[in-house]
Amino acid sequence: MNSKPTSKTFLLLADISGYTHFMRENPVASSHARQIIVRLLKSLISASAPPLTVAELEGDAIFFYATASDKDLDRIAAQIKEQMRSLFAGFYAETRKLAGMKACACDACSNVGGLKLKQILHVGDAAIERVNQFNKLFGLDVILVHKLLKNSVPSDEYVLMTRQAHSVFKDFQGLTPRVLREKVDEFGTVHVIVFYPIHPSSTVRENESLRPTAADMLGWKLRMKWNTLLDLVRGQNIKPVPSSARSE
Numbered sequence: 065m066n067s068k069p070t071s072k073t074f075l076l077l078a079d080i081s082g083y084t085h086f087m088r089e090n091p092v093a094s095s096h097a098r099q100i101i102v103r104l105l106k107s108l109i110s111a112s113a114p115p116l117t118v119a120e121l122e123g124d125a126i127f128f129y130a131t132a133s134d135k136d137l138d139r140i141a142a143q144i145k146e147q148m149r150s151l152f153a154g155f156y157a158e159t160r161k162l163a164g165m166k167a168c169a170c171d172a173c174s175n176v177g178g179l180k181l182k183q184i185l186h187v188g189d190a191a192i193e194r195v196n197q198f199n200k201l202f203g204l205d206v207i208l209v210h211k212l213l214k215n216s217v218p219s220d221e222y223v224l225m226t227r228q229a230h231s232v233f234k235d236f237q238g239l240t241p242r243v244l245r246e247k248v249d250e251f252g253t254v255h256v257i258v259f260y261p262i263h264p265s266s267t268v269r270e271n272e273s274l275r276p277t278a279a280d281m282l283g284w285k286l287r288m289k290w291n292t293l294l295d296l297v298r299g300q301n302i303k304p305v306p307s308s309a310r311s312e
Contacts, residue, residue, distance in 0.1 A: 072137060073190040073201070074144055074229075075209040076116065076128040078108055078151050081180040081220035083124040095292040097172035104158055104179065111154025115140050116147050119201050125213075129190065129201060141232045148183055148223065149237070152261060155181045164275060180220040184212050185229045211248050212256065223259040230257040237261065 083101055101124055108126050109118060115130040132140035163177040188205025208226070217224060223236050235241070236259040248254045 071131050071133045072187050073192075073205070074115075074128075074130040074132065074140065075186045075188065075190065075201075075205060076130075076144065076148070077122075077125055077184040077209055077213065078128065078155075079125040079182050079184065079213060080104060080155075081182055082175075082178050091295065092168075092292055093170040093172045095295040096167065096170050099287075099291055100162060100172055100176055100179075103162065104155060107154050107158035108151055111150045112147060113150070115143055117199070119199060127201075127210075129192075131192075137232055144185075145233060145236065148185075151183065152181060161275075161280075165280065182217075182220060182222050182224070184209055184224045185233070186212070186226045187229045187232055208248065208251055208254070211251065212246065212254070215246050215256070216244065217258055219260060221261065223261065225257045225259075227255050227257070235259075 080101060083097065105121060105124075105126060112118070112126075112128065115132070116128040117130060119127040119129045121127075130140055130144060159176055159179055165173075167173045186205055186209040188203070188208070190201045190203040190206050193200050193202065212224060212226070215224065225233060225236075230241070239259040239261065241257045241259055244256050244258055246254045246256055
């Protein structure tokens, strides 16, 4: 009798660092920060491709997943590794373009270049349930990858893999790994492997496509002003949910 093929789920969180710093009491900066983050989230989605699928948008982060049978594990891992490089490239290309827009002098618009990207990867088991038109992931491994957002890594720009993920991925861009032990609520000590990309933003080449045109700049300024006006009229000053406060 043939045994039933098993599968694993790749769980990837792409998290924007520095978002909360943007959210000041000033309602204009708060509105502009939200609009900037929405645009950056869209850039990450645009930079992603199969086998990664968007599971959820989580404030300033995107939760991706991909499934693979045991025989396809290495092939899917190689594809995801390239996708992770694309996420970095797409994110930093968009921050550079937004910085060139110079929409206004508020904290959010002036400091968009200070936003960073971190990616947290785990390989484990997950149950996938269809809820209306969405796929919802459940399981302890899903909880673990989210809890690892709160860690001791002394940087806002890195790739963090669990041992399970690293055993499949082996490396990342040929970088030297650093092994850390994280104390995770309900999971105890978790060994993780961290890679620090060498100036990911420098991999974005200077080219004409990254330089906003006059039309780009005018359109972005008008859109920002219009959306900010709507926020002020509605009395909205929306702040993000901190990573540590997200529900598991």
